[in-house]
Amino acid sequence: MTKLTPGDLATGTAEWYRDGLNRHMLYTDGVPYLAEKDGAYWLLDKIACLQLEPKIGAEEFQVWRLQVMDNRSARLVCDDGNATDAVLHSEDIDFTDFPLDDIAIWGNVILLPSEH
Template sequence: MKPASEIKSELLQFSGTTQYYRHLLGVLFTDGIKYLADECQCYWLLDLIVSWQTHQHVREQEFQVFKLKVDVSNRTAVVTIEDGNDNIIQTQKIPFTDFPLDSIEIWYSNKVMYLPSEH
């Protein structure tokens, strides 16, 4: 796995997408999200985002922001789902993670997951 600093730097270079990839339930994701999932070995995070779409109070939000914040001291994390206006819709604790970055933000709208820089 690449160093976190290199992954962060490369993630900033994604703007728009050249291809969409299909996940479960018809959800698509972009080049940047594919890079993130491959490099950080975090397809579980995509699964988490898709699984929350089965909950009406999340699904009814047209625009969603998923923020993963890792506590590096004990390798736990919290995912916060917001509506794009800093209003928290839901949180989920992750009891263990080997996610290499201290945080990441993924946007979700119209059944597409993407990085903020790809908007």
């Protein structure tokens, strides 16, 4: 991730980070912290790569939800964040060691809901 300075964009975050796989995707402060603390770089890589899917990349606002099951499998779902929650992507993940039961990540400029 390339660190950007606060002056690069008008923000509600102190720093912006550009994704290493998808240079069009930006993160707020909390996202690299989550990736480092909880070993979630794979999740950010997955979201970055899926931005190349026309249906997903064209959506201005995205809500990504990871739900971890008791057997350590997971389900990753992306929707448009509207009242209808139109699903843009859904997949099962055979195994994850992600420590939280669930998490939501907003946007194609990626931020945690608590950073909004």
